[in-house]
Amino acid sequence: xxxxTDALPKLDMYIGGEWVAPASGEYFETIDPxxxxxxxLVARGDASDADRAxxxxxxxxTEGPWRRMHPSKxxxxxxRFGELIEQHADELAEIEVRDNGRLLAEMRHQxxxxxxxxxxYAGLADKIExxxxxxxxxxxxxxRHEPLGVCVGxxxxxxxxxxxxxxxPAALAAGNTVVLKPAEHTSATALKLMELVEKAGFPPGVINxxxxxxKEVGEPLVTHPLTRHxxxxxxxxxxxxxxxxxxxxxxRVSLELGGKSPNIVFDDADxxxxxxxxxxxxxxxxxxxxxxxxxxxxxxxxHDAFVEKLAxxxxxxxxxxxxxAATQIGPIANRMQYDKVLGYIDIARQEGAELVLGGKRPDExxxxxxxxxxxxxxxxxxxxxxxxxxxxxxxxxxxxVFDEMEExxxxxxxxxxxxxxxLWTANMRRALRMSELLEAGSVWVNTYRDVSYTTPxxxxxxxxxxxxxxxxxxxEYLQTKAVWLST
Ligand code: NAD
Numbered sequence: 001x002x003x004x005t006d007a008l009p010k011l012d013m014y015i016g017g018e019w020v021a022p023a024s025g026e027y028f029e030t031i032d033p034x035x036x037x038x039x040x041l042v043a044r045g046d047a048s049d050a051d052r053a054x055x056x057x058x059x060x061x062t063e064g065p066w067r068r069m070h071p072s073k074x075x076x077x078x079x080r081f082g083e084l085i086e087q088h089a090d091e092l093a094e095i096e097v098r099d100n101g102r103l104l105a106e107m108r109h110q111x112x113x114x115x116x117x118x119x120x121y122a123g124l125a126d127k128i129e130x131x132x133x134x135x136x137x138x139x140x141x142x143x144r145h146e147p148l149g150v151c152v153g154x155x156x157x158x159x160x161x162x163x164x165x166x167x168x169p170a171a172l173a174a175g176n177t178v179v180l181k182p183a184e185h186t187s188a189t190a191l192k193l194m195e196l197v198e199k200a201g202f203p204p205g206v207i208n209x210x211x212x213x214x215k216e217v218g219e220p221l222v223t224h225p226l227t228r229h230x231x232x233x234x235x236x237x238x239x240x241x242x243x244x245x246x247x248x249x250x251x252r253v254s255l256e257l258g259g260k261s262p263n264i265v266f267d268d269a270d271x272x273x274x275x276x277x278x279x280x281x282x283x284x285x286x287x288x289x290x291x292x293x294x295x296x297x298x299x300x301x302x303h304d305a306f307v308e309k310l311a312x313x314x315x316x317x318x319x320x321x322x323x324x325a326a327t328q329i330g331p332i333a334n335r336m337q338y339d340k341v342l343g344y345i346d347i348a349r350q351e352g353a354e355l356v357l358g359g360k361r362p363d364e365x366x367x368x369x370x371x372x373x374x375x376x377x378x379x380x381x382x383x384x385x386x387x388x389x390x391x392x393x394x395x396x397x398x399x400x401v402f403d404e405m406e407e408x409x410x411x412x413x414x415x416x417x418x419x420x421x422x423l424w425t426a427n428m429r430r431a432l433r434m435s436e437l438l439e440a441g442s443v444w445v446n447t448y449r450d451v452s453y454t455t456p457x458x459x460x461x462x463x464x465x466x467x468x469x470x471x472x473x474x475x476e477y478l479q480t481k482a483v484w485l486s487t
Contacts, residue, residue, distance in 0.1 A: 010041045011187060013049060013211055014194035016056030017204025022212070023048040030188065033101035033331040034322055034370040040098075042187045045212035050179075050220035053208040057150040057177040058226045060205030067147060067175045075125035078169050081200035082118025085111070088196065092161060092189050097322050099186040100157050100333040101370065102285060104323045114165045117469075120453040121169035124474055128174065139486035145478040147175035148252060149228035152221045154214075154242075155190075156234045157183035157333050158288040158393075164190055166256075166457075166468040167231045172206070174477035176229070179208045181218050183234075185334045187211040214238065222246060229477065232256070233290075235391075236417070236462045243465075254466030254476045256290065257459055258391040259419030261440065262412035263293030263448065266405075267301040269424035273446065275309045278397075281422060281448040283314060283375045286332055287341075287395040290463075291420040293448055295381075295388055296399045297408050303401050307379055311357045314375045320366040331370035332394060338371035341394030345376055348387035353378035353398065383411050391417070405430060413439045418460025422448045441467075 010027055012019045022043040029038035043049075061067055066074065085092070093107035130144035153167040160182050171178050182190040190209050197207050210217050222230050222245050230246050232239050233256040246253045263281050265274050281293030298306050322330035332338040345359050358374030361367065373395055381388050381398040388398050402408045412421055421440040425431055431445045441458045444450060451457055451469070458467040466476050 008038060008041050011043060011191050011211070013043045013045055013053070014191060014197070014207075014209045015049070015053045016059075016208065017198065020049070020052070022046065023052075028184070030099060030185065031334065032098050033333050036335070036369045036371065040188060042184070042211050045210040045217035047217070047220035049210050049212070050217050050224060053179045053210045054150055054152075054221060054224040054226050056205040057179050057208055060203060061147075061149050061177040064203045064205060066177060066203055066206045071126040071128065071173075071175070074175065075122040075173065077201040078118050078125065078172055079122035081196060081202070082115035082122065082169070084196040084200055085118065085193070086115045088192075092192055095188045095192055096161060096186070099188050100160065101322050101331040102159070102333075103327060103330050105325055106285075110159070110162055114162055117165045117453045118169045121173035121474060124471070125173040128474070128478065133482075137484070137486075139484045141482060141484050143480050143482045145174075146481055148477060148479055149176060150226050151176045151178050151229040151231060151477060152227050153178060153180045153231045154218050154221070154234065155180070155182055157186040158285060158290075160186040161189045161193065163233045163256075166233075166473070168207070170468070170473045171229075171231070171477045174474055176477050177206045179210060179221055181210050181212075181221060184211070184213050219245065222251075223249075225249065227251060229253070231476070239464070240462075252476070254468070255459075255464040256468060257419075257462060257464045258393075258417060259290050259292065259459070259463050260295060260389065260391055260415045260417045261291055261293050261420040261422070262295045262297050263422035264297040264408050264412060264424065264434075265299065265302065265306055266425040266427070266430070267299045268426045269302075270426070270446070271302065271306055271309060274306070274424035275313050277422065277424065277446070277448040278310060279314055279317075282397045283317065283329060283395050284449060286329060286373070288333060288337070288393050289449070291442070291449055291451075292393070293420075293422050294392060294397060295383075295412075296397055297402050297411055298399060299408075300401050300403050303399075307356060307377070307399060311377055314357055314377065317375060319362050319372060319374065320364055329375060329395070331367070331372050333371070335371055337393060338373065341373050341392060341396060344387060344390070344392045344394070344396055345373075348378050348381070348385070348396070348398070351385045351387060352380070353385065353387055354380040356399075358395070383414050389415065405434065409434060409437045413437075416462045419463035420444070
C-alpha cells in the first residue's frame with residue numbers, strides 16, 4: 001500500500017556535483033503554508049552528510065581548477081549562472097511560493113532582480129587588486145587578497161533564494177568554494193538552483209547544498225575543521241550560538257541577524273506617502289523580514305490622524321491565496337511562526353497595548369486551511385513592553401507616540417538590535433542629523449525596505465557582524481597576504 005507521503009517527490013542533496021541521498025536514508029515533509037499540507041520530501045542530512053559536503057568543497061578548492069582559474073573566467077561562469085537564474089525565474093518563484101507562502105507576483109519580481117548579485121560579483125572577480133607598500137626595509141613589500149577556502153552559508157526561510165544570493169556570488173567571485181544549508185522549511189529553491197550549476201560551467205564541488213535541521217546538519221558544517229568561513233542569516237539567538245562555536249577554531253563569520261526596526265513619522269511628513277511606506281515595511285512579506293519596521297514612532301500632533309489612515313489602508317488589503325495576483329497579504333511561512341505571532345499578539349494585549357486592527361486569523365473562507373494572521377496594529381505601546389523589544393517576525397505593528405526629535409532618537413536606539421530605521425520628514429537637515437544619530441546599519445528617509453546589490457547591508461549591535469552587498473560584501477570572503485621580497 002502506498003501512503004500519502006510515498007507519493008510526494010523526494011528532494012536529494014547536491015554534493016560534489018552529484019545528487020546524493022542522505023546517509024540516514026530519512027526524509028521529512030515540507031509544507032505548503034497556504035494549504036498546510038506537505039508537497040515534497042526533503043533529505044534529512046546529518047553530520048556525515050555535512051562532512052561529505054565540506055570535504056567535496058575542500059577538494060574542489062585545493063585540487064580543482066576553480067581557485068587557479070583566471071578570475072575573469074570565474075566571473076564569466078558566475079555571470080552565466082545569473083543568466084540561467086533569470087531564464088528560470090518564474091519556475092523558481094512558483095517553488096518558493098509553495099515552500100514559504102510569499103506572494104507569487106512579489107517572488108517573480110524578486111527572483112528577476114536576484115541575478116544582479118551574480119552579475120555584480122562576476123564583474124568584481126577580476127578587480128580584486130592588491131597593493132605595493134611604501135617600505136622602510138630593503139625589500140619590496142606587496143599584499144594580495146586571497147580566498148579563504150570552504151565557506152558555509154546558512155540561511156532562513158523568509159526569502160531563501162534571495163538571502164543565499166547575498167552570499168553565494170560574492171564568496172565564489174573571491175575564489176572560494178561553498179556549502180549552502182537552506183532552512184528546513186524551505187529547501188526546494190536552493191536545490192532547484194543546483195540543476196543550473198553544471199550548465200553554468202562550475203566544476204564539481206564548487207557549490208554544494210545539504211538539507212535538514214540546524215542542529216543535525218547545520219552545526220556540523222560550522223564546527224567542521226575544514227570550514228573557513230561561516231556566513232549566517234537568521235535569528236540573533238542562533239547567530240550568537242554559532243559565533244561561539246566558530247570562535248573555538250577562530251573561524252571567520254558574517255552574521256545577518258534579527259531586528260526591531262523603528263519607523264519614525266514626523267508631523268511635517270507627507271502622511272500618505274508615509275502610510276504606504278509603513279505598511280510596506282511591516283505588512284510586506286507578512287512582516288517576515290529582518291528589516292520589518294515593527295516599531296512605529298509617530299509625533300504626537302499627527303498620531304491620531306496617522307493611525308486612522310494607516311488602519312484604513314491596512315484594512316483594505318486583500319488577504320488570501322498567494323498565487324492570486326490580487327492578493328496583497330499571504331500566509332505566514334510555517335506553523336511554528338504562526339503560533340509565535342499569535343502568542344505575541346496575546347502578550348501585547350496582556351501588556352495593555354490597545355488593539356486597533358486585526359489580532360486574529362482572518363474570517364475569509366480562502367484562509368481556512370493556511371497559516372494566516374490579519375495585519376495587526378497596536379497603539380499605546382511603550383518601549384519597555386515585550387511587544388516593543390522582541391522580534392515578532394510577523395504582521396504586528398507597535399505604535400509609540402513621541403514629542404521631540406531627541407525623544408524619538410532615544411526610543412529608536414533603545415533596543416538591542418540595530419539593523420534598520422526609517423524616517424519620514426520634509427526637513428532634510430533633520431533627516432541628515434538623524435541619519436547620524438540612529439544606531440542602525442541602514443537608514444531610509446522617505447522610503448523603506450530598499451536593498452540593492454551595490455549598497456552595503458548589515459547590522460549594528462545584536463543585528464550582526466559584517467556587511468553583504470557592494471564591494472564590502474566581497475571583502476568578507478577574502479584574506480590579505482603580505483609578501484616581502486629581498487635579494
Ligand atoms: P533561525 O536562526 O532559527 O534559523 C536560520 C537558519 O539557521 C536555518 O537554516 C536553521 O536551520 C539554521 N540553524 C538553526 N539552528 C542551528 C544550529 N544550531 N546550527 C546551525 N544552523 C542552525 O532563524 P529563522 O527563524 O529561520 O529566521 C528568522 C530570523 O532570521 C529572524 O530573526 C530574522 O530577523 C533573521 N533574518 C535576518 C536577516 C538579515 O539580513 N539580517 C535576513 C532575514 C532574516
